[in-house]
Amino acid sequence: MRRLIYLLVRALRNMAQSPFLCSAAVGTVTVALLILAFFALVVLNVQQLTRHWSRDIQVVAYFDKVPSARRLDGVLSRLKGWPEVEGVRYVSPRQAYDRFFRRLGDDADLLAGLPRDFLPAALEIRLQPAARTSAGVAGLVERLRSSGDFSDLRYGQEWLEKFEAFLAVLRTAAVILGGFLLFAALFIVANTIKLTLYARRDELEVMALVGATPVFIKTPFLVEGALQGGIGGLLALAGGYGLFRLFLRQDLGALLLSTGLDRILFLPPTWQLVLVLTGTLLGFLGSLLSLRRLVRI
Amino acid sequence: MIQAFNLSKQYRKDSAALRDVTLKIAKGEFVYITGPSGAGKSTLLKLLYADERPTRGQILVDGQNLTRMNARRIAMVRRRLGVVFQDFKLINSRTVFENVAFPLEVQGKKRYEVSNRVYQVLKHVGIEHKMKRYPLELSGGEQQRVAIARALIIDPMILIADEPTGNLDPDNTREVMELFKGANARGTTVLIATHDRNMIERFPRRLLALDQGRLVEDRMP
Numbered sequence: 001m002r003r004l005i006y007l008l009v010r011a012l013r014n015m016a017q018s019p020f021l022c023s024a025a026v027g028t029v030t031v032a033l034l035i036l037a038f039f040a041l042v043v044l045n046v047q048q049l050t051r052h053w054s055r056d057i058q059v060v061a062y063f064d065k066v067p068s069a070r071r072l073d074g075v076l077s078r079l080k081g082w083p084e085v086e087g088v089r090y091v092s093p094r095q096a097y098d099r100f101f102r103r104l105g106d107d108a109d110l111l112a113g114l115p116r117d118f119l120p121a122a123l124e125i126r127l128q129p130a131a132r133t134s135a136g137v138a139g140l141v142e143r144l145r146s147s148g149d150f151s152d153l154r155y156g157q158e159w160l161e162k163f164e165a166f167l168a169v170l171r172t173a174a175v176i177l178g179g180f181l182l183f184a185a186l187f188i189v190a191n192t193i194k195l196t197l198y199a200r201r202d203e204l205e206v207m208a209l210v211g212a213t214p215v216f217i218k219t220p221f222l223v224e225g226a227l228q229g230g231i232g233g234l235l236a237l238a239g240g241y242g243l244f245r246l247f248l249r250q251d252l253g254a255l256l257l258s259t260g261l262d263r264i265l266f267l268p269p270t271w272q273l274v275l276v277l278t279g280t281l282l283g284f285l286g287s288l289l290s291l292r293r294l295v296r297i
Numbered sequence: 298m299i300q301a302f303n304l305s306k307q308y309r310k311d312s313a314a315l316r317d318v319t320l321k322i323a324k325g326e327f328v329y330i331t332g333p334s335g336a337g338k339s340t341l342l343k344l345l346y347a348d349e350r351p352t353r354g355q356i357l358v359d360g361q362n363l364t365r366m367n368a369r370r371i372a373m374v375r376r377r378l379g380v381v382f383q384d385f386k387l388i389n390s391r392t393v394f395e396n397v398a399f400p401l402e403v404q405g406k407k408r409y410e411v412s413n414r415v416y417q418v419l420k421h422v423g424i425e426h427k428m429k430r431y432p433l434e435l436s437g438g439e440q441q442r443v444a445i446a447r448a449l450i451i452d453p454m455i456l457i458a459d460e461p462t463g464n465l466d467p468d469n470t471r472e473v474m475e476l477f478k479g480a481n482a483r484g485t486t487v488l489i490a491t492h493d494r495n496m497i498e499r500f501p502r503r504l505l506a507l508d509q510g511r512l513v514e515d516r517m518p
Contacts, residue, residue: 002405003405006405017390200390202386202388202389203388203390203391205386206386206387206388206399207399207403208372208375209346209348209375209380209382209386210375210376210380210399210400210403210447211372211373211374211375211376211377211378211400211403211404212372212403213368213369213372213373214368214369214372215369216372216403
């Protein structure tokens with residue numbers, strides 16, 4: 001325990017002894033993580049957007065003729081029992097007419113002379129989030145078709161395939177970009193820490209020559225790296241929140257809100273914790289990599 | 298205390314810093330290692346405190362083979378060696394007191410133990426009044442004394458010094474030699490690499506002479 005406190009004190013003293021280099025390391029971690037935080041913020045909100053869009057995925061099933069109340073109840077209760085179905089809404093010919101009328105707006109007079117029940121009765125079937133895929137929709141359509149209750153089914157297969165391709169591209173881009181950013185951050189942090197170690201190379205050398213064990217030499221620098229990384233992570237979080245409040249909420253908001261989102265999110269607590277821990281890990285790994293190259297015992 | 302068998306060290310393929318050196322130094326001996334510049338004196342010392350590994354041969358210190366040790370065990374051997382480096386190797390960001398305390402700090406000694414011992418050793422080398430100064434505020438002779446104090450603080454089994462009087466005037470040289478002789482009188486084996494003929498003549502001891510990496514002379518006084 002005494003040894004542990006001693007190593008921690010040494011790490012803090014090292015930081016206090018070279019405030020400029022310490023600030024440089026913390027600053028580097030902060031900037032690297034700020035970029036990561038910004039990226040995470042965009043990914044989070046685009047994810048939110050795609051989740052929002054996926055709510056529009058639904059199957060419309062048309063009856064050949066207006067069903068009796070009893071038949072409708074039977075069909076509705078059966079469909080609601082299916083696991084992939086989130087909800088079902090009946091649209092009568094009259095409701096369909098009213099909706100169409102409203103949509104036509106100024107051109108509504110095109111409907112003049114047509115009976116109010118000329119559109120078919122239909123069911124709008126929303127899917128559970130897990131089933132909002134082209135395979136999920138295809139499965140549901142197959143079951144609906146084999147039930148024999150409906151004359152026609154519409155489900156926007158082409159749109160769904162494009163949506164899925166977009167999501168796949170987004171996921172791949174997130175993984176590649178995120179990985180690249182992390183790697184770049186590690187590279188920059190490791191090199192900055194290497195500079196701080198280089199400035200103390202005489203101390204490292206003397207330590208080894210007077211009989212310090214490798215653990216004794218390296219531990220304070222690893223603790224120092226982790227502390228600097230953690231502080232950098234906290235500063236990046238604070239900076240990220242500041243940027244979010246000042247710019248992103250308006251600018252990213254203006255972009256994304258036009259697509260139907262109701263609000264822009266900041267990173268949730270788990271992501272915030274991950275950001276700070278990533279900083280700590282970056283600092284630790286950065287020190288470890290530099291020490292391996294610099295400390296020859 | 299020290300045994301070396303067929304010790305060779307090559308930094309480059311075409312030239313050897315040390316060639317086939319075999320020697321034996323008993324416990325409590327005082328030995329000069331001498332020879333012209335580039336003869337291999339510093340290399341031999343570096344092999345003795347395991348700062349370098351030999352290209353060929355074996356080296357035993359207090360019965361332990363340095364060539365087969367891992368970093369941790371080498372650290373344990375170094376805790377029993379006091380080394381005075383040619384360039385002193387003091388840490389400029391630490392005070393004289395902290396520099397001298399460093400070997401004990403590394404060994405995890407208690408604070409009050411360290412303070413007492415450091416003060417005693419600084420007084421012994423005559424520099425206790427400058428213990429709060431930083432190395433760059435001291436003269437070359439004073440820095441040399443700090444380096445010696447750091448080597449003596451652990452009561453070393455072997456004291457190794459590389460050109461310890463190279464930059465000192467005759468008075469300082471005499472005082473430094475008295476410190477080494479004192480340590481030797483207390484049982485420490487002393488090895489000094491030097492090409493200072495005057496010093497060897499004034500304080501005659503066993504002499505090992507190196508030339509072009511070979512041991513060419515082993516002479517008792």
